[in-house]
Every structure is written in C-alpha cells, then in structure tokens.
Amino acid sequence: SQKIEQNSEALNIQEGKTATLTCNYTNYSPAYLQWYRQDPGRGPVFLLLIRENEKEKRKERLKVTFDTTLKQSLFHITASQPADSATYLCALEGYSTLTFGKGTMLLVSP
Amino acid sequence: GAVVSQHPSWVICKSGTSVKIECRSLDFQATTMFWYRQFPKQSLMLMATSNEGSKATYEQGVEKDKFLINHASLTLSTLTVTSAHPEDSSFYICSAVGRGGVSTDTQYFGPGTRLTVL
Numbered sequence: 437s438q439k440i441e442q443n444s445e446a447l448n449i450q451e452g453k454t455a456t457l458t459c460n461y462t463n464y465s466p467a468y469l470q471w472y473r474q475d476p477g478r479g480p481v482f483l484l485l486i487r488e489n490e491k492e493k494r495k496e497r498l499k500v501t502f503d504t505t506l507k508q509s510l511f512h513i514t515a516s517q518p519a520d521s522a523t524y525l526c527a528l529e530g531y532s533t534l535t536f537g538k539g540t541m542l543l544v545s546p
Numbered sequence: 547g548a549v550v551s552q553h554p555s556w557v558i559c560k561s562g563t564s565v566k567i568e569c570r571s572l573d574f575q576a577t578t579m580f581w582y583r584q585f586p587k588q589s590l591m592l593m594a595t596s597n598e599g600s601k602a603t604y605e606q607g608v609e610k611d612k613f614l615i616n617h618a619s620l621t622l623s624t625l626t627v628t629s630a631h632p633e634d635s636s637f638y639i640c641s642a643v644g645r646g647g648v649s650t651d652t653q654y655f656g657p658g659t660r661l662t663v664l
Binding site: 440468470477479481482485525529532535536537538539 | 552580655658
C-alpha cells in the first residue's frame with residue numbers, strides 16, 4: 437500500500453543552523469511533491485512544489501530536493517529562525533489529489 | 547492572492563445536531579475544492595473532492611449521507627456534518643484549486659474549523 441513517512445520526532449535546532457527534514461515514500465510515482473507549513477490550529481500554508489523531472493528547487497531560505505530513485509525528498513531551511521518553528525508536511529500528488537505525511541515538527545531555539 | 551476563508555473558525559454543538567461549515571475562495575475561482583479532516587498529531591485525511599456544479603466524490607470510508615458537501619458556485623463550498631456525534635469532533639480544513647492568477651497545481655488551504663461535539 438502507499439505510504440509516506442516523515443520523522444515523527446521533533447527536530448530541535450539552534451537559530452542560524454540549517455534544518456533538514458525528510459520525506460520518504462513507497463508505492464507511489466508522483467508527478468510532483470509539495471511541502472507545506474502548518475502552525476498549531478491553522479490550515480497548511482503552501483511552500484514549494486517540485487516536479488518529478490526536477491532535482492532541486494529553491495525559494496529564499498528554502499531548498500527542496502526530489503530523488504525519484506530513492507523515493508525521497510529533503511527539505512532544507514538555511515539560517516533558521518525561531519519563527520520557522522512549525523510542523524512541516526510533505527504531500528504527494530496522485531490522481532489529482534494530495535496525500536499528506538504526518539509532518540515533522542521543527543523547533544528553532546534562539 | 548489565493549486566499550481561502552472558512553467559517554466558522556470553531557463551533558461547539560450538542561450531539562445529534564447538524565453543523566454547516568463554509569469554505570470560500572476570496573480572490574480566485576475555485577474549480578475544485580477539497581475537504582480534509584485532521585485529528586491531533588495526525589496527517590490531513592482527504593474526505594471528499596468537489597467540482598463546481600457536480601456531486602462530490604467521497605473517499606473510501608467517508609459516509610456521504612453524514613458529510614454533505616455542496617459546491618454550488620466557483621467561490622463557495624459547504625460541508626454539513628449531519629447528526630454530529632462526539633467522534634466527529636475534529637479539525638476540518640478545506641482547500642481549493644482554481645484559476646484566475648493562481649497556480650493550477652497548488653491547493654490553497656483555509657484556516658480550518660475546529661468542531662467539538664458534546
């Protein structure tokens with residue numbers, strides 16, 4: 437069956453460091469993958485979309501990689517700030533719908 | 547751009563009553579809207595997909611007679627939880643995909659509605 441795995445344990449890092457979050461999937465061949473940010477009690481906010489034929493995408497301090505052979509996406513936040521603390525969700529496209537992972541909570545301490 | 551609103555943001559109701567949640571795309575036309583449910587520390591679970599002017603498509607295990615979805619216009623979809631029970635308490639989130647200055651590949655999410663059934 438299809439499965440999306442994100443690290444369930446919170447990632448604690450210090451301000452200024454690079455945060456790296458992982459999304460692994462099985463039994464999928466998505467045309468694209470998306471990353472969202474979700475704050476407590478709020479809906480997800482779209483961050484980045486990367487297509488299957490793209491290896492890397494950047495937006496300001498964010499970078500996403502997509503390895504369709506490894507079936508993995510990495511999400512990086514460089515020069516992290518306490519305001520980056522949130523839960524980050526990866527989502528895979530399939531048949532015009534999105535399937536979400538459970539998300540990884542990122543905590544950036546000053 | 548690409549703002550989606552939901553109303554109400556939270557609602558508390560008695561068991562057995564019905565609750566309606568509205569989802570609106572404020573600055574674009576939503577050709578497709580999605581309804582999700584999220585339990586604490588869980589991922590968003592897709593409940594149904596609705597296209598404007600047609601019946602919603604429900605995911606397996608979601609009762610269409612209990613969760614009534616209407617997508618009557620390109621800017622409004624409603625979810626009605628009929629005869630709500632405590633196990634229906636959850637965070638309900640809508641999203642929209644559309645046209646008119648927005649990416650057609652991206653779902654834009656509303657802020658969510660917290661439903662508590664007593």
